[in-house]
Amino acid sequence: MSNQDSGIYKRLSGKTRELDMKSDEVMLPRHNYDHDKAILSGADNRPPMLEKDMYDSWKSIMELYMMNRQHGRMILESVENGPLIWPSIEENRVTRPKKYSELSATEAIQADCDVKATNIILQGLPPEVYALVSNHKVAKELWERIQLLMQGTSLTKQERECKLYDEFDKFAYKKGKHYVIST
Secondary structure, three states: HHHHOOEEEEEEEEEEEOOOOOOOOEEOOOOOHHHHHOOOOOOOOOOOOOOHHHHHHHHHHHHHHHHHHOHHHHHHHHHHHHHHHOOEEOOOOEEOOOOHHHHHHHHHHHHHHHHHHHHHHOOOOOOHHHHHHOOOOOOHHHHHHHHHHHHHHHHHHHHHHHHHHHHOEEEEEOOHHHHHHHH
């Protein structure tokens, strides 16, 4: 390979760059980014944040978010049906719950998913809602408590909408494009 065919190589900033003699362009080395391992803000790595007047939308997105996690069905099952009921074992004629280390592989995964479900829900809450529900450690109870709290805000929203419609109904159309309040 001759310098006339491939251009002249120069060392700039510790990197080898090729200077094309015909067009005076500097050919920069390509960077190798591992796009599969990149963490994008707001993409897949954090649950959506609850906005008080958007509960129904948040709930649907949270369910999809949970399903997209590893063992997502088990996480969502924990939210909908409650945590794993720990199996018991009889030892010396005494029945006791199994220790985590004694659980089967599936039971251990479900126990882990119970914790993940709670964490996912708590991470999606604004501080004022978190303060009201953080004492609940079981995902199902937490989910139901948030629903109760947000239904209250939905009723408030409905009440505001009704008041606006009532006010709108009080307006009457007068000649031209003027609106006046009818008494």
